[in-house]
């Protein structure tokens with residue numbers, strides 16, 4: 001039996017380094033540091049991609065877009081997300097729920113723009129996209145401002161034939 005719904009979860013983390021642009025959910029965010037990575041290091045988008053791939057048992061972001069491949073150097077993660085969506089034509093997003101954990105910067109001013117960016121890439125309404133921001137209460141490397149973590153959960157819905 002195959003259900004018309006499938007859930008997926010994803011996780012990612014990246015280290016903060018000075019001199020890099022901070023991009024979260026496709027939004028450039030003014031900050032003293034950015035995230036280190038082979039691509040633009042948009043951790044919440046990486047978590048979301050893994051959640052979508054996980055829901056459909058299609059592997060993971062590292063398998064689809066290996067960081068050994070120079071064509072993904074400084075890749076725009078939102079373009080990778082759109083690429084994933086183009087591969088899963090039988091399915092659409094029901095809803096997505098993300099959590100971003102970072103001490104700095106405060107993300108509230110960017111929340112609606114980030115949600116709209118994801119909604120556009122996922123071809124869904126902004127009401128179906130939730131992003132929550134938390135701090136790590138000064139605990140661990142995230143709490144020390146050395147890294148940012150992101151979690152994502154999605155519900156995928158089979159398109160009507």
Ligand code: MG
Pocket residue numbers: 012013014037041042043046
């Ligand atoms: Mg990543």
